[in-house]
Amino acid sequence: MSELSSSEPPSEPLSEPPSEPPSEPPSEPPSEPPSPTGPFVSDLFPFPSHLLSTQNYSTSTSHFVAQLNLLSETYSSIRIVKGDGSCFYRSFLYGLITILAEPENESERLRIIEYVQKSIITLEEQGYDPLIMEGFQEELLELLTSTIPSSRSGSLNLHTTLTDPHGPSQMSTWYCRPLCSSYIKSHPETFTPFLLSYPSLDSYCKSEIEPSSIESSEISIQAIVKAFGVKVGVEYLDGHDEEKVVRHVFGEGLEINMLYRPGHYDLIYKK
Amino acid sequence: MSSDPRIRKELKECGPDNGSGVFAVPVGDDIHDLRGEILGSEDTPFQGGIFNIEIKVPVQYPFEPPKMRFITKIWHPNISSQTGAICLDILKDQWSPALTIKTALLSLQALLCAAEPTDPQDAVVAEMYIKNRVEYDRKAKEWTDTYANPSVNSGKIQRVVEMGFEKEKAVKALEENEWDEEKAVNALLGM
Numbered sequence: 499m500s501e502l503s504s505s506e507p508p509s510e511p512l513s514e515p516p517s518e519p520p521s522e523p524p525s526e527p528p529s530e531p532p533s534p535t536g537p538f539v540s541d542l543f544p545f546p547s548h549l550l551s552t553q554n555y556s557t558s559t560s561h562f563v564a565q566l567n568l569l570s571e572t573y574s575s576i577r578i579v580k581g582d583g584s585c586f587y588r589s590f591l592y593g594l595i596t597i598l599a600e601p602e603n604e605s606e607r608l609r610i611i612e613y614v615q616k617s618i619i620t621l622e623e624q625g626y627d628p629l630i631m632e633g634f635q636e637e638l639l640e641l642l643t644s645t646i647p648s649s650r651s652g653s654l655n656l657h658t659t660l661t662d663p664h665g666p667s668q669m670s671t672w673y674c675r676p677l678c679s680s681y682i683k684s685h686p687e688t689f690t691p692f693l694l695s696y697p698s699l700d701s702y703c704k705s706e707i708e709p710s711s712i713e714s715s716e717i718s719i720q721a722i723v724k725a726f727g728v729k730v731g732v733e734y735l736d737g738h739d740e741e742k743v744v745r746h747v748f749g750e751g752l753e754i755n756m757l758y759r760p761g762h763y764d765l766i767y768k769k
Numbered sequence: 770m771s772s773d774p775r776i777r778k779e780l781k782e783c784g785p786d787n788g789s790g791v792f793a794v795p796v797g798d799d800i801h802d803l804r805g806e807i808l809g810s811e812d813t814p815f816q817g818g819i820f821n822i823e824i825k826v827p828v829q830y831p832f833e834p835p836k837m838r839f840i841t842k843i844w845h846p847n848i849s850s851q852t853g854a855i856c857l858d859i860l861k862d863q864w865s866p867a868l869t870i871k872t873a874l875l876s877l878q879a880l881l882c883a884a885e886p887t888d889p890q891d892a893v894v895a896e897m898y899i900k901n902r903v904e905y906d907r908k909a910k911e912w913t914d915t916y917a918n919p920s921v922n923s924g925k926i927q928r929v930v931e932m933g934f935e936k937e938k939a940v941k942a943l944e945e946n947e948w949d950e951e952k953a954v955n956a957l958l959g960m
Contacts (some may be wrong), residue, residue, distance in 0.1 A: 694865075704865065709862065
């Protein structure tokens with residue numbers, strides 16, 4: 499079980515300067531990232547057979563195959579997420595909305611609607627233009643308040659809406675970034691030690707969180723799970739150890755699982 | 770996803786006389802084709818100048834940055850003295866959908882106050898900026914007065930007209946002679 503082989507305690511709060519990335523750059527060639535022109539989120543594919551058949555894992559990448567087989571004890575399916583710099587945020591949003599669509603998570607859906615409704619006030623206090631941010635907030639609220647109920651009643655297909663390039667998911671996905679920034683700026687005591695060379699949390703967020711092409715970091719992941727009050731489990735397919743897959747757990751609450759291949763996140767689902 | 774509602778929303782906020790020293794308006798009916806204007810800040814060689822900016826808003830806006838270029842000629846290390854192309858991070862990889870056309874124009878205005886010669890768009894200008902700041906300031910001011918200051922230019926036009934030339938011809942001659950009155954008059958006299 500990959501969870502048993504975890505080298506990190508779950509939900510570890512940020513307490514020390516940036517932990518090393520969970521794996522050093524792989525000594526073996528990483529798998530190919532998905533095309534930046536593909537769908538936002540693919541259909542559900544069997545795991546790990548889909549990756550084994552689409553990635554050219556050779557004998558030189560045997561550790562990847564061994565790790566995939568270890569993960570197959572826990573996970574049975576995967577959705578491939580577009581590789582355009584927003585794969586983490588896209589995986590997060592898709593995972594979140596589909597979980598909140600399950601009727602047993604109704605109280606969590608209502609809690610998160612309230613959080614998103616109030617978010618614009620905090621963003622305005624932090625200097626964001628509310629007229630501009632409202633456009634993004636409205637799209638995320640539409641997903642939470644209209645799309646989810648419509649999908650439950652069967653009048654709308656959730657996957658189709660979430661993957662429609664002209665639908666609300668593009669703007670909602672990006673809105674996760676200022677929400678992430680907002681949490682970071684509201685918790686300076688937690689995040690200031692991670693500023694690297696930036697003079698302020700504000701400039702850090704402007705450069706490292708908000709541009710659409712900038713990939714997520716452990717800092718942004720820590721912030722977003724806390725902001726929404728959910729849990730993200732990441733399995734690191736790094737090809738380093740054929741007997742172990744490192745799993746990091748961020749936050750607490752409803753659980754979204756992701757597979758990390760060097761530089762890219764996809765969604766994975768437990769059996 | 771159409772970018773039009775967002776652009777319309779922005780245009781309401783950044784029309785003429787919004788008090789910020791910058792504005793943008795559509796050139797014609799197409800709201801993806803805008804013309805911006807920046808006032809040069811006081812205590813800079815660009816003081817008194819009005820700089821026109823070409824703004825092309827892509828269909829993918831705000832997920833892609835607006836494309837901006839100086840139409841008015843300007844002498845600045847981060848702006849091409851030939852094409853008006855701009856080297857500014859927020860118009861490239863540091864663009865974020867939280868930014869707007871107005872904030873981008875304000876960033877351009879700030880760039881005029883604080884050049885970054887180590888990351889130049891125009892190597893010749895940058896070299897002058899670093900090696901001979903006095904000459905740079907002089908030339909930047911000269912270009913501002915020549916190309917960006919309507920009152921300076923209109924004064925020149927009026928003086929040439931008063932010498933008995935038609936206004937249209939006076940403007941053309943001044944433009945062709947880089948707003949040098951004497952050369953323009955000589956050209957008009959066929960000298």
